[in-house]
Structure formats: structure tokens, C-alpha cells
Amino acid sequence: xxxxxxxxxxxxxxxxxxxxxxxxxxxxxxxxxxxxxxxxxxxxxxxxxxxxxxxxxxxxxxxxxxxxxxxxxxxxxxxxxxxxxxxxxxxxxxxxxxxxxxxxxxxxxxxxxxxxxxxxxxxxxxxxxxxxxxxxxxxxxxxxxxxxxxxxxxxxxxxxxxxxxxxxxxxxxxxxxxxxxxxxxxxxxxxxxxxxxxxxxxxxxxxxxxxxxxxxxxxxxxxxxxxxxxxxxxxxxxxxxxxxxxxxxxxxxxxxxxxxxxxxxxxxxxxxxxxxxxxxxxxxxxxxxxxxxxxxxxxxxxxxxxxxxxxxxxxxxxxxxxxxxxxxxxxxxxxxxxxxxxxxxxxxxxxxxxxxxxxxxxxxxxxxxxxxxxxxxxxxxxxxxxxxxxxxxxxxxxxxxxxxxxxxxxxxxxxxxxxxxxxxxxxxxxxxxxxxxxxxxxxxxxxxxxxxxxxxxxxxxxxxxxxxxxxxxxxxxxxxxxxxxxxxxxxxxxxxxxxxxxxxxxxxxxxxxxxxxxxxxxxxxxxxxxxxxxxxxxxxxxxxxxxxxxxxxxxxxxxxxxxxxxxxxxxxxxx
RNA sequence: CGGGGUGUAGCUCAGCCUGGUAGAGUACUGCGUUCGGGACGCAGGUGUCGGAGGUUCAAAUCCUCUCACCCCGACCA
Numbered sequence: 001x002x003x004x005x006x007x008x009x010x011x012x013x014x015x016x017x018x019x020x021x022x023x024x025x026x027x028x029x030x031x032x033x034x035x036x037x038x039x040x041x042x043x044x045x046x047x048x049x050x051x052x053x054x055x056x057x058x059x060x061x062x063x064x065x066x067x068x069x070x071x072x073x074x075x076x077x078x079x080x081x082x083x084x085x086x087x088x089x090x091x092x093x094x095x096x097x098x099x100x101x102x103x104x105x106x107x108x109x110x111x112x113x114x115x116x117x118x119x120x121x122x123x124x125x126x127x128x129x130x131x132x133x134x135x136x137x138x139x140x141x142x143x144x145x146x147x148x149x150x151x152x153x154x155x156x157x158x159x160x161x162x163x164x165x166x167x168x169x170x171x172x173x174x175x176x177x178x179x180x181x182x183x184x185x186x187x188x189x190x191x192x193x194x195x196x197x198x199x200x201x202x203x204x205x206x207x208x209x210x211x212x213x214x215x216x217x218x219x220x221x222x223x224x225x226x227x228x229x230x231x232x233x234x235x236x237x238x239x240x241x242x243x244x245x246x247x248x249x250x251x252x253x254x255x256x257x258x259x260x261x262x263x264x265x266x267x268x269x270x271x272x273x274x275x276x277x278x279x280x281x282x283x284x285x286x287x288x289x290x291x292x293x294x295x296x297x298x299x300x301x302x303x304x305x306x307x308x309x310x311x312x313x314x315x316x317x318x319x320x321x322x323x324x325x326x327x328x329x330x331x332x333x334x335x336x337x338x339x340x341x342x343x344x345x346x347x348x349x350x351x352x353x354x355x356x357x358x359x360x361x362x363x364x365x366x367x368x369x370x371x372x373x374x375x376x377x378x379x380x381x382x383x384x385x386x387x388x389x390x391x392x393x394x395x396x397x398x399x400x401x402x403x404x405x406x407x408x409x410x411x412x413x414x415x416x417x418x419x420x421x422x423x424x425x426x427x428x429x430x431x432x433x434x435x436x437x438x439x440x441x442x443x444x445x446x447x448x449x450x451x452x453x454x455x456x457x458x459x460x461x462x463x464x465x466x467x468x469x470x471x472x473x474x475x476x477x478x479x480x481x482x483x484x485x486x487x488x489x490x491x492x493x494x495x496x497x498x499x500x501x502x503x504x505x506x507x508x509x510x511x512x513x514x515x516x517x518x519x520x521x522x523x524x525x526x527x528x529x530x531x532x533x534x535x536x537x538x539x540x541x542x543x544x545x546x547x548x549x550x551x552x553x554x555x556x557x558x559x560x561x562x563x564x565x566x567x568x569x570x571x572x573x574x575x
Numbered sequence: 576c577g578g579g580g581u582g583u584a585g586c587u588c589a590g591c592c593u594g595g596u597a598g599a600g601u602a603c604u605g606c607g608u609u610c611g612g613g614a615c616g617c618a619g620g621u622g623u624c625g626g627a628g629g630u631u632c633a634a635a636u637c638c639u640c641u642c643a644c645c646c647c648g649a650c651c652a
Contacts, residue, residue, distance in 0.1 A: 012601070012613065013587045017645060037644065091576095092650080109652090143576070143650070150652095157652050209652095218651090302649085408652065445652030479611055515612035522612095533611065543611095 001472070003508040003520075007044045010520050020216060022454035023148030025463050029523050031450070038145025038153030045524065046450070048471040050156065053449050054135050056187050056468060057158050064180040066131040066160055071113045073137055077103035079112040083422040092140045106139040111419045111441065114161040118437060119425035125165040128427065128437070129173060133160030135446060150407065150451040151218075158444040163437045165429065170414055170438040174206060177412045177442045181210050184444070185410070189466025190453060193406065195221050196231040198303055199413070206414025210444075211406025212452040221406045222388045226399025233403065234303040236388045237395040240348040250355050250369035252336075258364040261331030263296030266357060266366055278350055278358040278370075280333045282317035282325070285310070289317060289325045291335055293346040293379070295353070298386040308345060308383050326361050334359035336367055336376045346379035347386050407452040408445070415439040454525075463525030464547055467568060472506035474498055474564055475526045477517050479533035481509050490557065491532045494542060497561045503568070522547065528567055530560060 007030075014024035017034060026032050031046030042050060058068065077095070080086040085093070086105075094106045107113070114132060122130065138157045145153050160177075164170040178194065185192045190212050197209040209232060211221055222236035223229060260266050263277040277296030282289065283305075290311065294300055306312040319330055325342060326333050335344050335358060350356075351372070360367045372378055392401045417436040419425070426434045450469075457464035467473050476498070478491040491507065498505040506526065508517045521529055531543040531552070542560045545552040546567065555563045 010613095011586060015586065016581080016588090019646070034644090090650095138652080140651075144646095144648090146646080155652070159652085411652065443652050448652055477611095483610080513610055513612085513614065515610090515614080517613095518611080519613045531611080535611080 001506055003475075003506055003510050003517075006506065008510075008520060008524070009043060010523055018148060020147045020150070020451075020455070021458055022150065022216075022451045025454050025458055025523070026148055026451065029463060029525070032149060034148075038142060038151070040149055040152060040154070042447075045471045049450050049465070049469050050447060052469045053188065053446050054156075054158075057135065057184055057444055057446065060180050060184045060187070061133050061158070061160065064131075064176055066133045066162075068134060069132050070134050070136065071107070071110045071117075073107055073139075074104050075107050075110075075113055077105060079116055079423075080105055083112045083115075083419060085112070092142065094139050094141045107136070108138055108140045109157075109159055109441075109443070110134070110136070111161065111415070111439075112423070115419040115423045115425050115439070118161075118163050119420075119423055122163060122425075122427055122437070125427050125429050125435075128163055128165045129169055131160060131162040131173060133158060133442070148451060149447050150455075152447070155448065156446040158442075158446055160442040162440040162442070163425075164440070165427065165435070165438070167416070167438050170416070170440050171206075174412060174414055174440055177440070178208060181410050181412060181442075181444070185210055185212075187468055188449065188453070189468050190409075190449075191456060192409070193221060193223065193230050193404075195223070195406070196235055197411065198232060198235045206416075206440075208412050209408050210410030210412075212409050212449075212456060213404060213406050214452065214455040215405055216455055217405035217407040219406050219408055220387075221404050222392075222401045223404065224394035224396065224399045224401055227394060227396050229394050229396045229398070229401075231395075233387050234301065236401070238348065238384050238386050238388045239393050239395060240382075240384075241352045243352065245352040245372065246354045248354055248369070248371040248374055252367055252369045252371070252375045254360050254362070254365050255368050256364060257332075257366045260364075260366075267296060270357065270366075270368065272357060272368075276353070276356055278334070278353065278356050280335060280359060282322050282330070282333065283311075283314045284317050284321060285312070285314040288343070289321060290314070290343045290345060291333075291338070292385055293335060293344065293350045293358075294386055295347065295349050296357075298347065298349065298389070300385060301387045304383070305385050308381070308385070311345070328359070328361040329363055332359040332361065332363055332365060334361055334367060334370075335379075336370060337361060340377070343381070344377075344379045345381045345383055345385070348382055348384055349386065351379060351382045407448070407455065409449050409452055410442075410444045412442045413440065415441050457525070461519070462523030465525035465527060467527045470525055470527050472524075472526050473504045473568060474528040474530065475506040475508055475521045476530045476532065477508045477514070477521060479514050479531065482511055484534055486537055487532055487534055490537055490542075494530060494532065494557070494560055498564060501561050501565060503561075503564060528564060530555075530564075 009030035011028045014028050018024040018027055030043050032040040135158045139154050142153050162173045192212050194208050194210050197207040199207045220233035222231050222233050260269050263279050267274040267277050274297040279294050281292040322330050354371050355369050357368050388401055390403045394401050420436040425437050429435045454463050476495050478487050480487050495507045527547045529545050541554040543552045544555045
């Protein structure tokens with residue numbers, strides 16, 4: 001393609017709306033333009049990237065035995081009412097009425113429609129397994145759209161759904177998808193990690209997220225360098241300390257801590273390690289006031305807390321409620337001397353502490369040297385309540401955990417019979433008996449991948465796209481294309497040769513100074529560049545430079561195509 | 576939804592406090608010079624100052640309301 005026809009609309013400065021580097025670069029490179037909050041136009045250059053990602057996903061899904069279909073973006077409310085998600089999904093589900101006052105939604109996913117299709121079309125176990133997928137526009141009315149295309153409201157997702165006669169067969173397909181997703185993200189040229197994920201209301205272990213590793217990611221990942229363990233921090237188990245609780249060595253004493261409300265500040269005031277303090281978090285479940293105890297240097301994992309039997313759903317108590325139940329302002333509350341009707345749930349690490357520090361339930365005061373059994377009753381319940389942190393033992397017992405951040409770009413999930421049950425999707429088994437179909441679902445955030453790839457690959461000059469998803473893999477930049485006939489002829493020849501070799505090449509024929517051309521090609525992240533100049537032609541060479549290379553290389557003109565092919569080959573192997 | 580912030584030329588922003596002719600850079604158009612790293616000169620076009628109401632002789636500027644957008648926290652590809 002010729003750059004003069006490609007609708008390249010780059011910006012020197014990033015619009016003020018963008019905070020994240022990938023968002024800034026996408027705007028500057030002219031990949032997207034914002035239409036409304038969380039809603040973007042994909043400009044021609046950006047769309048090329050999206051299409052390349054889609055194509056890789058499509059090829060690998062097809063290779064894995066899935067078949068593509070397309071379901072409507074607009075779906076009738078009835079199916080969503082039948083599944084219960086009309087109520088459960090909440091305000092993120094965009095609803096509207098047609099001219100007949102009938103209610104509709106714009107799909108955030110398509111479990112209802114696919115299950116409806118399956119129950120109508122699939123009657124026998126002999127028709128199974130089936131795996132159907134689509135690459136479609138989704139809409140989720142996010143509370144807070146941000147980071148451009150990484151958390152937009154309208155986005156493109158590949159969503160696949162598989163149907164099975166048995167759970168064993170679902171597990172087989174789940175493993176198949178795990179391998180397929182691994183291939184897809186490898187082909188896309190991304191550094192990623194598959195991590196165990198929360199299965200929410202379904203339970204069990206059947207869910208993995210595929211996370212692109214990036215410091216700006218919204219998710220925290222706990223992984224073990226010594227083993228294969230990796231999990232979303234929401235899920236990663238914090239093991240109970242192996243050393244038993246030590247005997248008390250000090251009497252309990254009240255100490256004055258005026259104006260000192262955080263564990264950190266208390267520890268500094270008393271010159272004690274933060275690990276010796278306890279923070280009490282007051283929550284309310286179904287009108288019951290409950291105290292959760294976490295070690296001072298730990299943070300509460302709300303997902304874990306909401307899984308504690310008899311605690312979900314919970315919310316944090318208000319200041320007024322805290323004063324009512326503990327007769328003390330927040331900041332100085334603790335588990336000692338409280339009404340015995342108040343349940344105390346302690347994190348595993350708290351349960352083995354001794355001689356610890358906690359709030360005294362009196363303003364400007366804490367207690368030091370507190371010990372379980374002696375100064376207060378044993379906790380009503382001991383549970384895993386905290387987020388793991390770096391240095392914690394790995395749950396698989398094979399080393400210590402480290403923490404990194406990631407961007408979720410894929411998620412695979414064993415749905416089991418949740419939707420089949422809600423929509424009564426059954427087949428007859430070999431004995432002629434009716435059985436619910438087992439279901440899996442598998443998502444890939446196509447448009448999010450563009451942002452994630454840029455987040456992972458950029459420098460001060462712009463984007464560093466992996467060759468597989470770059471808008472063009474090679475560009476040819478002539479110096480003096482419109483002024484020097486020799487340059488023009490040599491450029492056209494190389495361009496034609498590269499095209500004939502099946503390479504996706506961009507010829508920058510724009511009537512601009514060389515600096516502008518170089519700057520744009522680098523901003524766009526095109527991985528390979530040839531420069532044709534009068535100087536080079538005199539020596540019979542073109543100049544080659546990889547986007548990540550420090551210095552250019554002179555290549556004989558008749559070797560240029562071969563050189564490009566070699567570079568692309570190397571690039572593919574790397575990816 | 577709670578907290579913070581911003582709306583002035585396509586883009587980045589100044590002007591607002593202290594009311595009085597709407598500005599700069601960049602981008603755009605024309606001409607000339609320049610041409611291997613986002614050139615230079617000259618000339619030119621560019622705005623309902625987010626919107627509505629109010630105060631005032633006079634509002635981008637002060638007041639009220641409203642809308643949009645961005646950032647920080649609870650959800651998800």
C-alpha cells in the first residue's frame with residue numbers, strides 16, 4: 001500500500017484525554033479516535049492491526065476444531081430474563097426499547113443466545129461435542145471506562161462456547177483451548193502468562209486467565225519462579241504459617257498513641273515491626289456487625305472474604321456503626337474486650353501471632369503485648385482473608401511467590417451446566433435419557449490486545465509492534481521520491497518485489513521531508529524499514545534497519561527482498 | 576456511584592485571580608527557499624471561549640444551574 005492513500009493521521013502531541021502510554025500512542029499514531037467515553041472509531045491503520053489479530057485468532061480456533069458463526073448484537077430481553085441475567089447483570093447491561101416498547105439489550109456476551117440455539121438444534125449426544133465462536137462487537141456500560149481501548153465500553157471480543165455430553169469431554173476441550181490460547185498469544189508475539197482465576201459462583205478449578213505482562217496492568221498475578229504455579233491474586237491462597245503460635249512473653253499494656261490511626265504509624269511510634277500489629281476491619285453482613293483481623297503489613301482480599309461461610313455479601317461498616325458497636329472511633333478499634341456477640345474472624349497469619357499490638361477501643365490508645373486465649377478469646381473463625389505478597393510460600397509447596405502485573409486478554413471457563421439448566425438445554429444420552437449439556441466458554445479481548453501489545457512494546461519514538469500484528473511488516477522510505485527519477489524507479493521496483501514475495505509492505509510516497517517520514521514510520525511501529533536514497537543507489541545498496549536496531553545496515557539492492565524474508569523469519573521464530 | 580480536576584482554533588495550551596478589541600505554538604492554504612531525522616521566510620483562513628440563565632454600561636473572566644470529558648477508589652475481555 002502507498003502511504004499517500006493510507007489515511008495516515010499522526011499527531012505530534014498526545015491529546016490531553018490520554019494518560020496511559022498505549023492510549024497516547026494509539027491516538028498519536030492515528031489508530032483510534034474517541035467518539036464518546038469508552039467508544040472509539042478505528043481508523044484504517046488501526047483496523048489493519050485489529051484484522052491481523054482477528055485472523056490469527058480465527059486460524060487457530062478453526063485449527064482447534066471450533067466453527068465460526070455470528071450472533072446478533074441486539075438481543076431480546078426474554079432470553080436474558082429466562083437466564084436470570086436480566087436482573088443479575090446490573091447496570092452494565094445496556095437496555096433499550098424498540099418502537100413497540102419491546103425490551104432489548106446490546107450483547108455483553110452471548111451465553112443466552114448460543115444456549116438457545118443449542119437447545120433448539122442439538123437433540124442427541126451424537127451431535128456433540130460442538131464448539132461455536134464469533135468475533136463480535138460487545139457493549140458493557142462500564143462504571144468507569146478508561147485507558148482508551150483497554151477498558152472501553154464498546155469493544156471486539158472473540159467469544160466461543162462449547163457443548164458436551166459429559167464433564168470429561170468438557171475438560172478435554174478446556175485443555176484444548178488452553179493449548180490453543182497459548183498458541184494464539186505466542187503467534188501474536190506477546191509476553192504472557194496463563195494464571196488460575198476465580199470461578200465465582202460456578203466454583204471448582206475450571207478457569208484460567210491469559211494475562212499480558214505489563215507494569216500498567218490492572219491485575220496482580222502471583223507466580224512461583226520455582227514451579228509452574230501462577231494465579232490471579234484474587235485467588236492465590238495464603239498458606240497458614242508453619243510455625244506454631246509462641247507463648248506470651250509480655251503482659252498486655254495500654255499505650256498512648258494520640259492521633260495515630262494506621263498500623264504503619266503505630267508501629268513507627270512504638271518502634272515495633274509492622275508485622276507485630278493487627279488491623280481490625282469492621283464489616284456488616286445482613287445487619288450483623290463482624291470484625292475481620294489482618295496483620296498490619298497485609299491487605300484484605302475482598303474476594304476471599306466474600307467466600308467465608310456466613311459472611312457474603314458484606315460491606316464495610318460506617319463510622320456510626322463502629323461507634324455503636326465498639327463505643328470507639330475508627331482508627332483505634334480492636335478485638336479485645338468487645339461484646340462476646342460480635343463475631344471475630346481472623347486471618348490465618350493473625351491466629352498464630354503473639355505479643356501483638358491492636359487498637360484499644362479507646363480514642364488515642366492501642367494495646368501492646370496482646371495474646372490470644374489470655375487477653376481475649378480465640379477467634380470465632382480462622383480463614384484465609386489476605387492477599388498474598390512477594391516472599392510468601394507458594395501454595396503448591398515448591399518455592400516462594402513473586403508478584404507481577406498483567407492485562408487480562410483471554411479467559412477460559414468451564415461453565416458446566418449453569419446456562420443449560422437455566423434455559424433447559426438437554427440432549428438424549430445413549431440410554432435415551434435426557435441430560436443437561438455441559439458448557440465451556442472462551443473469550444479473547446481482540447481490541448484490548450492492541451493496547452496491551454503497545455503497553456508491552458514502545459520506546460521514546462513510538463510503538464514497537466510484533467511483526468504479526470503490525471499494520472505493515474515492512475516499509476520502504478525513499479529520500480526524494482518525487483524529485484529523483486532513479487530513486488523513484490528503484491523504490492517502485494523494490495516495492496513491487498516485496499509485494500510479489502507476499503510481504504505486507506508500505507511505500508511511503510508522501511511528499512514530505514525525510515524526517516517526517518522516518519518519524520511516522522517509527523511512531524507506527526513498523527518492524528522493518530528500507531531506505532532508498534541517491535547516495536545508496538550510487539553504491540547499489542538500500543539501507544535496512546529493524547525498528548529495534550541501533551544502527552542501519554547497507555544491503556545490496558538485489559539482496560533486499562531476501563534480507564527482508566530472513567528478518568521476518570527470525571522474527572516469527574522469536575515470537 | 577463517591578472523591579478530585581478540566582472544558583478557549585483540528586491538536587497542545589496561555590488569557591480568568593484583578594470584567595473592557597480572543598491569543599501563542601503546532602496543524603492547515605498559497606508562494607519562495609530547503610530536502611537523510613518532525614525545516615525556514617512571507618502572506619492567509621480558522622473560534623457559537625462546552626451549553627443555559629443571571630449580575631453588569633460591558634462577561635472567556637464574577638454567580639447559579641446543566642452537559643461533556645479526564646484522573647483516583649469498588650467490577651471485567
